[in-house]
Amino acid sequence: MYDTFHALILKPMVYRDNETLVSFITERGTRGSGIAKGTKRPTARWVSSFEPLNLVNISLFGKENQNLKRITSCELISSPMLLGHLESNLVVGCLADLFDRVTQEGLEDPRLFRLLKTVTDGLKSRPDEADLILAYAEFWVLFLLGWLPDPKTCGHCQGTNEPFTILSEEMGWLCQRCHPINKGEGLPNETKEYLNHLKLATPMSLQRQNLNSETFRTISRLLRQRLIGEMGVSPKCYDVLFRSSGL
Ligand SMILES: [Zn+2]
Known part of the structure; x- marks a missing residue:
């Protein structure tokens, strides 16, 4: 089952090898998390979207009651990080x-x-x-x-x-x-x-x-x-x- 929504990234953490565990807050104000695979690959398009407080459009895939769903895409909408500040x-x-x-x-x-x-x-x-x-x-x-x-x-x-x-x-x-x-x-x-x-x-x-x-x-x-x-x-x-x- 796929689910796509807007969220603010909270914390990215290295999980197993080549995987990142990402927590986020959804528009409903609940905390969620998911696993992104292949994040160590040099071509990984994920990594830059997973910075804290990035506003993203995120897609998760997994069974309804599965604990950790898989992040299948994460599109950056805006980032609060500023050079030199x-x-x-x-x-x-x-x-x-x-x-x-x-x-x-x-x-x-x-x-x-x-x-x-x-x-x-x-x-x-x-x-x-x-x-x-x-x-x-x-x-x-x-x-x-x-x-x-x-x-x-x-x-x-x-x-x-x-x-x-x-x-x-x-x-x-x-x-x-x-x-x-x-x-x-x-x-x-x-x-x-x-x-x-x-x-x-x-x-x-x-x-x-x-x-x-x-x-x-x-x-x-x-x-x-x-x-x-x-x-x-x-x-x-x-x-x-x-x-x-x-x-
Ligand atoms: Zn008083």
Whole structure:
């Protein structure tokens, strides 16, 4: 049985000799994988299509309930990799790794595909904003998977007016009234504004202006730690990215 659909490539891995195991996310937002044969041959037309976050039109062949179907063709539609943009290309690797971990076979969430597609397009158009786009993607993964409470209201009093002072394990964001702090402690003043900007913006409309760099650094680090905590593992490409860029 043949099946052809659009997908974003997540991870290509050498499998058996001359074979590559490729994972991808489909438009329905489910994780899939397949085996491509003959990928070591010098004439293999596959190899370049299997780069992380390539948008492809992929065909699989196999019995309906066969675990690993065979990839019979993989046509490249677009690639986010850009010559000379190391940081943006490293972020591509991080996002592919992240989505490879948070998507699951048999579990559909089209919002995850749409998110990954828009951040991929965003990176391609705005590679210099790669760190901001990564932070945006991490925020949305946390939010869509229910790992982060809504950034509008305090998790204790449900108030919306006071600034947030901490992100607590049990109750989420807490406001100045419910969790008072001294000046200079706790979350940066503009935390709520920054989170709401992430929620309302798209990768194309994200603004660095008006964004205090300390707020950005503190909050992206906090959210990233939460994400890594929820996944239970820190993707290797994160280490590479942070070592090379000092994010
Ligand atoms: Zn409160």
